[in-house]
Amino acid sequence: MTAPVAIVTGGAGGMGTAIATALLADGFRVALLDRRGAKEAADQFTGEVLGVEADVTDEASVQAAVEQVEATWGRVDALVNNAGIEPPHTVADLDLATWQATLQVNLTGPVLLMKHCVPLWRRQGGGRVVSIGSRVWLGGGWTPAYSASKAGLVGLTRVACRELGPLGVTVNVVAPSFVHTAFNAQKADPEFLDDYTGRFAAASPLGRLVEPADVANTVAFLVSDRARNITGEVIHVAAGTQLAPAIR
Numbered sequence: 001m002t003a004p005v006a007i008v009t010g011g012a013g014g015m016g017t018a019i020a021t022a023l024l025a026d027g028f029r030v031a032l033l034d035r036r037g038a039k040e041a042a043d044q045f046t047g048e049v050l051g052v053e054a055d056v057t058d059e060a061s062v063q064a065a066v067e068q069v070e071a072t073w074g075r076v077d078a079l080v081n082n083a084g085i086e087p088p089h090t091v092a093d094l095d096l097a098t099w100q101a102t103l104q105v106n107l108t109g110p111v112l113l114m115k116h117c118v119p120l121w122r123r124q125g126g127g128r129v130v131s132i133g134s135r136v137w138l139g140g141g142w143t144p145a146y147s148a149s150k151a152g153l154v155g156l157t158r159v160a161c162r163e164l165g166p167l168g169v170t171v172n173v174v175a176p177s178f179v180h181t182a183f184n185a186q187k188a189d190p191e192f193l194d195d196y197t198g199r200f201a202a203a204s205p206l207g208r209l210v211e212p213a214d215v216a217n218t219v220a221f222l223v224s225d226r227a228r229n230i231t232g233e234v235i236h237v238a239a240g241t242q243l244a245p246a247i248r
């Protein structure tokens, strides 16, 4: 049997690396798509991993990336929309460029990737989409554009699962809570983060934080045949904090 192929956007980041590791263990060939460091990230793996430098906000770049994966392996079985940014801002100090940049990476990127994979899914008779959302879509966060983009991903998923279902494509969201990756480390000083992680764990009924592997294992399930009848769904990987108020 031919090994399935996955594209993981934001593949050079913390969660992307964990997702690639889980998918490789399940027999996937993995294309790590990132705007920077994709090739270096791919070099860290053994197995069939391709580093693809691309910007998910740029349609020509997305199209070229999907074509590169198709030219290399001939198919795309799973698309994991994982690239994401959260530049800090508030409603009161909003600068439009920040709002647009956040929506472009977190929401426009996923729909562009889906669009350019559709011809392959039509030919193959199916596929899988998993987009990495966030618990903030439900419980609220602190960054307007980020929360709006993650809520938007749920809306996009619920439309896309109807349109692409007849092609045999499932479309779902995995919504994590706070996970220790560069995503957060870049935004706050280590002392604050230490304190914050303690408060976050305390808000969990399980008393602990989510780890990248928890998210990756859920993605691996959703792209597997075991999840063939799950679509249009949001799975929170949040250690029970999905309904907790915003934690600061």
Ligand SMILES: NC(=O)c1ccc[n+]([C@@H]2O[C@H](COP(=O)([O-])OP(=O)(O)OC[C@H]3O[C@@H](n4cnc5c(N)ncnc54)[C@H](O)[C@@H]3O)[C@@H](O)[C@H]2O)c1
Pocket (backbone or CB within 6 Å): 009, 010, 011, 012, 013, 014, 015, 016, 033, 034, 035, 036, 054, 055, 056, 057, 081, 082, 083, 084, 085, 105, 132, 133, 134, 135, 175, 176, 177, 178, 179, 180, 181, 182, 183, 184
């Ligand atoms: N870390 C958390 O606490 C947390 C919690 C909930 C959800 N998430 C979501 O998980 C996903 C992955 O986050 P992470 O923690 O691995 O962050 P990360 O910063 O480690 O990785 C994100 C990756 O996305 C890439 N990227 C950004 N803009 C891009 C673009 N235009 N084109 C291509 N690649 C681009 C970055 O280069 C980076 O490698 C994001 O969607 C994030 O919103 C993270």
